[in-house]
């Protein structure tokens with residue numbers, strides 16, 4: 343089968359199209375003919391060997407696909423690698439039938455990024471109606487869904503994004519205000535936009551952005567950490583946590599894969615929201631499988647909006 347195989351860690355050029363062996367069958371798993379493979383920021387970390395879970399080489403990246411099972415079901419599912427390929431093995435606990443109302447491109451936007459956005463807001467931050475929440479990379483995969491889900495739940499969203507076009511998009515998606523994520527005075531800008539310190543924030547950049555976002559929290563505020571796209575992990579200033587009674591929580595989606603209710607609950611809520619028109623996955627560029635390197639280059643350059651995917655049939 344055709345697959346993107348990494349034989350070393352490094353820049354986008356380590357992603358090469360090869361003829362690779364089919365995945366061996368495993369109990370509890372279904373073999374899927376892949377149509378679209380989702381591209382996620384996690385794949386950039388895997389390629390550079392900075393991911394939370396180290397991988398062994400040679401390695402086929404990609405943690406989510408949409409495709410068809412041998413018995414003709416159209417499914418979307420999460421994997422632990424192996425996604426950038428014509429065929430992938432999906433464990434039945436993290437595989438869902440795609441409702442007819444959704445396209446493949448919409449479904450693949452929901453599996454990793456949609457479930458992450460949902461659990462960050464509603465399981466980790468426990469966001470409630472009327473609260474203000476900061477959402478970073480608000481025009482990106484997780485962010486564009488988080489803006490919509492939070493606004494739909496009656497929260498006031500302060501979106502962070504790195505360009506004027508992305509900030510306009512975040513406002514169109516339902517954000518109350520949009521702030522330049524790269525600003526050195528990010529804390530003051532969040533406070534201005536929100537009208538004061540905020541009760542809840544998402545954080546996925548790390549380094550100075552973590553510190554600037556934490557500084558915008560109100561006493562008893564909550565912050566959920568789920569990434570370090572800037573490449574620098576942040577340290578948690580425990581004195582600040584005590585002084586202001588702050589809560590900093592971590593989140594990594596694979597910790598939910600074995601949970602029997604968490605992902606089925608969020609996946610159902612996401613499918614229903616798309617079907618009833620109250621959530622619109624922002625589908626970004628779809629690249630041919632052989633152009634995975636270009637997708638990674640674009641993602642690291644911060645230019646894309648919405649969900650990036652690889653068309654495995656091209």
Ligand SMILES: NC(=O)c1ccc[n+]([C@@H]2O[C@H](COP(=O)([O-])OP(=O)(O)OC[C@H]3O[C@@H](n4cnc5c(N)ncnc54)[C@H](OP(=O)(O)O)[C@@H]3O)[C@@H](O)[C@H]2O)c1
Nearest residue numbers: 382383479482483484503504546568569572593594595644
């Ligand atoms: N913990 C988990 O389970 C989990 C699950 C899914 C995603 N994530 C994390 O969530 C974040 C978003 O993931 P995604 O797949 O949805 O990607 P994405 O948001 O579509 O793309 C990444 C965005 O991050 C922002 N960014 C900030 N600093 C950056 C930098 N130094 N280099 C590149 N981008 C930077 C950029 O937006 P601006 O230019 O607008 O700032 C960029 O567009 C990533 O950090 C990812 O690792 C974590």
